[in-house]
Amino acid sequence: MNNRVLVTGSSRGIGKAIALKLAAAGHDIALHYHSNQAAADASAAELRALGVNVSLLKFDVADRVAVRAALEADIEANGAYYGVVLNAGINRDNAFPAMSEAEWDSVIHTNLDGFYNVIHPCVMPMVQARKGGRIITLASVSGIAGNRGQVNYSASKAGLIGATKALSLELAKRKITVNCIAPGLIETDMVADIPKDMVEQLVPMRRMGKPNEIAALAAFLMSDDAAYITRQVISVNGGMI
Numbered sequence: 001m002n003n004r005v006l007v008t009g010s011s012r013g014i015g016k017a018i019a020l021k022l023a024a025a026g027h028d029i030a031l032h033y034h035s036n037q038a039a040a041d042a043s044a045a046e047l048r049a050l051g052v053n054v055s056l057l058k059f060d061v062a063d064r065v066a067v068r069a070a071l072e073a074d075i076e077a078n079g080a081y082y083g084v085v086l087n088a089g090i091n092r093d094n095a096f097p098a099m100s101e102a103e104w105d106s107v108i109h110t111n112l113d114g115f116y117n118v119i120h121p122c123v124m125p126m127v128q129a130r131k132g133g134r135i136i137t138l139a140s141v142s143g144i145a146g147n148r149g150q151v152n153y154s155a156s157k158a159g160l161i162g163a164t165k166a167l168s169l170e171l172a173k174r175k176i177t178v179n180c181i182a183p184g185l186i187e188t189d190m191v192a193d194i195p196k197d198m199v200e201q202l203v204p205m206r207r208m209g210k211p212n213e214i215a216a217l218a219a220f221l222m223s224d225d226a227a228y229i230t231r232q233v234i235s236v237n238g239g240m241i
Contacts, residue, residue: 004053005134005222006030006071006081008061008118009088011040013188014138017211018085019047021219028053030074030081032088034060061088061114062106071121080125083134083222086118089156091190096151104152111156115163123171132175134222137164138214139182141237157182161233168231177230179221183214184237204239 005022009015011033019029029047031054033040044054057074059066075081089111092103119135126133142150143157161180168178185191185199186209200206214236220226221234235241 003082004028004030004078005083005085006032006057006118006122007085007087008032008114009034010085011036011043013190014183014186014211014214015085015087016043017215018087018218019043020050021212021215022083022085022222023047023050023052023054025219025223026052027083027222030055030057030078032057032059032061034058034088060110061118062109064113064117067117068121071118075122075125080129081122081133082126082129082131083136084119084122085218085222086115086135086137086160088114088118089138091150091153093149093153095149099152107152107156111153112159112163115160119167126176127171127174132227133171133177134226135164135167135171135176135178136218136221137161137178137180139164139180139233141182141184141235141240144182144233144235145241164233165231172230175227177221177226179226179230180233181214181217181221182233182235182237184209184235184240186211186214186236202240203237207238209236209238 005027007015007019010019010031047054057070059070092107137160139160140157142154143161146154164180
């Protein structure tokens with residue numbers, strides 16, 4: 001079986017942790033990055049050291065034409081993906097009355113339009129391969145509960161949850177599962193400035209999560225053991241909600 005998995009935003013942070021965990025489970029990796037070539041090369045080297053094949057894909061997930069061209073070329077050369085992990089995302093936080101059009105548009109185009117841009121070119125090749133498959137999206141606690149200063153981010157992640165659930169219904173009979181992981185505060189660059197005392201107030205477990213704790217769930221959802229799990233939103237947030 002071709003067990004290649006595309007992981008978007010996998011040169012660092014949660015995406016890199018997921019790619020490493022999947023590689024350790026034996027999956028070849030299509031490693032996507034936006035602009036940091038050095039980080040992508042370093043991550044690719046770590047993955048190859050685990051004995052898997054790695055292809056590097058560079059594009060902005062908000063650029064529909066570029067995404068489709070890159071993914072179609074990779075699929076043509078290497079075959080359909082068995083799995084897709086939609087991890088790439090951005091935040092541009094601001095109080096809603098002060099939020100600019102650019103802050104709204106960039107987050108929606110990247111986080112929500114990215115769902116269509118990345119997954120759409122991958123789905124029919126997965127279906128036509130007749131081998132089942134796995135699609136995992138990364139939402140957020142903000143997409144479930146909302147968060148002040150993140151109207152744009154919360155909207156994009158809530159939309160991602162709805163899209164994930166709907167797509168799962170369309171693909172279930174093809175043995176392709178579609179699930180969503182909703183992280184809370186995870187130790188990444190995105191939340192690096194949050195004070196420790198605020199974390200302790202927000203999170204019942206009184207700490208941030210680690211990228212590997214998200215990756216462990218992603219690896220399980222990608223496994224054969226998770227074949228009967230679909231249409232689910234699984235929160236990993238230390239008890240925030």
